[in-house]
Amino acid sequence: MSTSKTESKGIMNRFLDVIEKSGNKLPDPVVIFISLCGIILFASFLAGITGLSAKNPADGKVVHAVNLLTPDGFVKILTKAVENFAAFPPLGLVLVVMLGVGLAEKTGYFETVMKSTIEKAPKKIIIPVIILVGILGNSAGDAAPIVLPPIAAMVFIRLGYHPIAGLVMAYAAALGGFSASLLIGMTDALMVAFTEPATKLIDGTVKVNAAMNYYFLSASTVLLLIVAWYITTKITIPRFGSYQDPEASSNSNDDITPQERKAMHLANLSLLLSLLLFAALAIPQNGLLRNAETGSLIENSPLMAGIVPIITLLFLIPGLVYGFVAGTMKSTKQFASMLGESMSTMGPFIVIVFFAAQMLAYFSWSNLGTIIAIKGAEALQGQNGVVLILGIIILSASINMLIGSASAKWAILAPILIPMLMLLGFHPAFTQVIYRVGDSITNPITPMMPYLPLLLSYAQRYQKDVGLGTLIAALMPYSIGFAIFWSILVVIWYLLGIPVGPGGPIHLEG
Known part of the structure; x- marks a missing residue:
């Protein structure tokens, strides 16, 4: 493999060069997470002996910083x-999904589909389609930042671009646009579960619902698609330059053979039939994949609980069909071998995850994240209008660098921000929108996002020496672009007084 980068030009590229060089001078990610564990433990010691605390408005209890450098803390660190x-949420999800994705890749199904797509589809629409899929992917939970980046990397190779540019674009779209969507999804239901009790602290007659942000988030989808498309074509792709694929050079025949085309058609048919089967289990009111008590497809439903194995099957089934028909998988032994090979690439990710899991656990046990969130929200009291809106966005974005889970942060902030803004005349739907914007924009660059180590492992398949600095520098323009234009959209929406969704006005009715 050989790569080349374009010369850095302009203020943005010079800024990104500094980030990349500084980031790549850091130790290996494993050592970084070990160091962060040490820093958090020492910070818990300082916070504990100084008596750092904050009152949680959710239950009125005082949250004290916990010193983990004690005999009890040492036992907890050792035994847990x-x-x-094992309990690290994305670990099982990633490994299970990779069974299906890996097989579809190893049999050649992905490659043939991409060849066919690039033959037929106008080159100009492929990039925005990938971005749109990434933004909409949050409706299916956490699958998009796992599944989409490696597919985008392969598409970029076929387009003649650097695969890491595709990885970065898909990751930024899936996580930076996490709250934007054209669909009502799991995140909407999760958010309102914390918004509703916080609303009742002030006025139990104010109604909230899962769709109350829909208008704004639909418009946000279009905005972020345009911003991400521009950044990708003007910054990301030129920055990474060209890429020479060693496999492509050893097999320069890009034509799809009749057997491959037949295999692809049958694999696509199997995918369609699988989708129809799951739809038949989900769409009827008494469908097997619905909540047996409420009939919901989103809240506590088998569909949402089983979304990971469902996605795995949607890759595994067409991969199997393609492999047997195309002749790339001729025996059950070869099938098992392909699954093993796809999982073997996850080794570096698993090692990093062990230490990342400890770091996040220490941060949670110490209560430092909760205390910082409460103190930050209290600092915003007394502000109003545009200053308050921008302050909440900055607060949410900053806390996101310390606490990765959107629901965990909202559980802390909702009882503070919702009542505070209701007393200023703002409807909870608008407060929730402001938070969701701030929570999303720093998702691509936060080290607390458990998918960042996975992105690094994907990137190292194409460039062994790539470091976190390179990835953070490439992701930074997306976070900056989303922060600027999404914040502007919030302010414009506020000034025009447009409802953010059904039952979601800007202001409380007088």
Whole structure:
């Protein structure tokens, strides 16, 4: 493999060069997470002995910083290490999904589909379609930042671009646009679960619902698509330059053979039939994949609980069909071998995850994240209008660098921000929108996002020496672009007084 980068030009590229060089001078990610564990433990010691605390408005209880450098803390660190690792949420999700994705890649199904797509589809629409899929992917939970980046990387190779540019674009779209969507999804239901009790602290007659942000988030989808498309074509692709694929050079025949085309058609048919089967189990009111008590497809439903194995099957089934028809998988032994090969690439990710899981556990046990969130929200009291809106966005974006889970942050901030803004005349729907914008914009660059180590492992498949600095520098323009234009959209929406969704006005009715 050989790569080349374009010369840095302009203020933005010079800024990104500084970030990249500084970031790449840092130790290996494993050592970074070990160091962060040490820093958090020392910070818990300082916070504990100084008596740092904050009152949680959700229950009125005082949250005290916990010193983990004590005999009890040491025992907890020692005895919970394996549990922290095993319970790390994305670990099982990533490994299960990679079974299906890996097989579809190893059999050649992905490659043939992409060849066919690039043959037929106008080159100009492929990039925005990938971005749109990434933004909409949050409706299916956390699958998009796992599944989409490696597919985008392969598409970029076929387009003649650097695969890491595709990885970065898909990751930024899926996580930076996490709250934007054209669909009502799991995140909407999760957010309102914390918004509703916080609303009742002030006025139990104010109604909230899962769709109350829909108008704004739909418009946000279009905005972020345009911003991400521009950044990708003007900054990301030129920055990474060209890429020479060694596999392509050894097999320069890009034509799809009749057998491959037949295999692709049958694999696509199997995918369609699988989708129809799951739809038949989900769409009827008494469908097997609905909540048996409420009939919901989103709240506590088998569909949402089983979304990971469902996605795995949607890759595994067409991969199997393609492999047997195309002749790339001729035996069950080869099938098992392909699954093993796809999982073997996850080794570096698993090692990083062990230490990342410990770091996040220490941060949670110490209560430092909760205290910082409460103190930050209290600092905003007394502000109003545009200053308050921008302050909440900055607060949410900053806390996101310390606490990765959107629901965990909202559980802390909702009882503070919702009542505070209701007393200033703002409807909870608008407060929730402001928070969701701030929470999303720093998702691509926060080290607390558990998918960042996975992105690094993907990137190292194409460039062994790539570091976190390179990835953060490439992701930074997306966070900056989303922060600027999404914040402007919030302010314009506020000034025009447009409802953010059904039952979601800007202001409380007088």
